[in-house]
Amino acid sequence: MALQVLNLKAENYKRLRAVDITPEGNVVFIGGRNAQGKTSVLDAIWAALAGGEASRATQQPIRDGQDSAVVSLDLGDMKVTRRWTKDDSGTLIVEAADGARYSSPQKVLDQLIGARAFDPLAFTRQSARDQVATLVSTVDLPFDPDELERERKGVFDRRTEISREVAKLEGQLAGYPSADPSLPDAEESVADVLAERERARANNEMYDRATAAEKRLLAEVDELEEKLREKMSDLALLQAAALQLDQPVDLAPFDERLANIEATNARIRQQQHRVAVASELAERKGQAAQHTLALMAIEKRKADALAAVEFPVPGLSFDDSGVTYNGIPFAQASAAEQLRVSVALAMAANPTLRVLRILDGSLLDSASLETIAALAAEHEYQVWIEVVDETGGVGFVIEDGEVRS
Ligand SMILES: Nc1ncnc2c1ncn2[C@@H]1O[C@H](COP(=O)(O)OP(=O)(O)O)[C@@H](O)[C@H]1O
Ligand SMILES: [Mg+2]
Structure with a gap:
């Protein structure tokens, strides 16, 4: 079911006295001088349809000096009548084509009107952040952008x-x-080197003693020729014992090592620390690389998800800084491109009730108006445009709260 406004009647709504408008074509101009009630006409449509939000935005819907206001919309398959009275919260009647009344009229309307009563030009003036929110509300995103951003920031901070x-x-x-x-x-042990040195020193002492004894014995050999045989066996034993011992060992290296041992050990400790630091560095570098990969994976996940999303306008997407069109920030698209995109977005957000309003129509040049008219005709939307005009020749001319006849 696609609905448009076939007829609008409003009495005493804001600036209006009484208007009765039966629009023709896809573009409905509401013209006239300032403060005559043009915006009141457009507001009357939304006030009749929207519930709480629209009524809260308008503190005094009833024309000064009157007791009640009423707006009736003929939407073809449905008729909507909303009445505001001074003393109570007012009434809303929604009728089907056969005249049957719906029992929960506001719920029926809520299902008809888009997520936002969309003014396309308002979109172009939104902050980059709000534009993203508007865009996101029109599509089915497979991820929560805020949550993904939190996740990305967590990994990023950890990597930092x-x-x-x-x-x-x-x-x-x-x-x-x-x-x-x-x-x-x-590190080397002082005790170990001392013990080693002591063994060597004892060896040397014994060696010295043994050689001294050998010499003495050899000297006695001549004198003690007669004792030779028994002494020869002593000598043989002694020589055998001497063979068990090492050659004399130089003690100087031990002393040198001992003299340097503290300095050497300090260098050894330093070198051990160096090895530990190098290994921690390698590990941390590895972790940093892993986090970089995780960041890339998140970016890819986001890019893949975005690539799969069907935006209401081809070429439309968003990044951290805002909405983009063909990869370029939306604010940098040409005025005509921004207008086309905004109108297409507005249409996507209001698929059933095919009625859009543009409050700042006076800002549009003729090319932009043609663009909007073409889009409205192509997609069968009704676009109500408010235009400041003093010639009295544009659209329905509102004067002092009435349509000038
Ligand atoms: N409830 C009301 N009763 C009487 N006048 C109102 C009421 N609400 C707004 N107005 C007056 O209506 C005028 C604005 O109407 P509006 O529809 O915005 O005009 P336009 O869009 O043609 O400039 C202002 O002069 C304002 O004081
Ligand atoms: Mg106005």
Whole structure:
């Protein structure tokens, strides 16, 4: 069911005394001088249809000095009559074509009128953020843009933290001397080296004693020729024992190591720390890369989802900064493009009640008016346009709350 306004009657609504308008064609001009009641005509249509929101916006719907106001709309398959009275909240009657009254009239109307009583020019003046909200309300998004943005920001913030740690660790690493492959992995023990040295020293002492004894014995050999046989066996034993021992060992390296051991161990510790920092750096870099991938995945998810959404106008989409048209910010589209898009959006938002209103018609040049007329004809919409006009030759001319005859 597609509805348009076939007839509008309004009495005492705002500036209006009594008007009776039967429009023809897809574009309905409401003309006249300032403050004669043009906006009141357009408001009367929306006030009759919309419930709470429209009535709250108009504090005094009844013309000054009157007790009641009434607006009747003939929508073809449906007739709407709303009455405002001074003393109560007023009445709303919605009748089907056969005259039967609906029992929940406002609910019936709520289903007819779009998510917003759409004024296309109002869309072009909305903030970038509100334009996105308007656009999103006309399509089925497979994701919640706010939630996705929160998720993206969470990952982004975490990556920023990690990157900060990466920079810190890199700075720390730069402060260490470069790696020395000749250093042992673990610190050396003073006690171990002392023990080793002691063994070597004992060996040397015994070696010295043994050689001294050998010399003495060899000297005695000449004198003690007669004792040679028994002494020879002693000697043999002694030589065998001497064979078990190492050659004399140089003690200087031990002393040198001992002299340097603290400095060396300090370098070893430093090198161990360096290895730990390098490994943490590698891990953090890996984490940062993972977060970068996660961010890219979110962007891709969003891009894929957006690519799949069917916007009411081809080329229309949105990004973080607002609505875009053919990839360019909507505010940078030409005036004609903005108008076409806004009208198409308004049509998409009001698929059943095919009535749009433009309050600032005086801002439109003839090309824009032609564009709107063409769109209205093509999609079978009725566009009510308010135009300030002093010639008295444009559309229904409103004068002092009435249609000038
Ligand atoms: N309830 C009312 N009773 C009497 N006059 C009203 C009422 N509401 C608004 N007006 C007057 O109507 C005029 C504005 O009407 P409007 O329909 O906006 O005119 P237009 O769009 O032709 O400029 C103002 O002068 C305002 O004071
Ligand atoms: Mg006006």
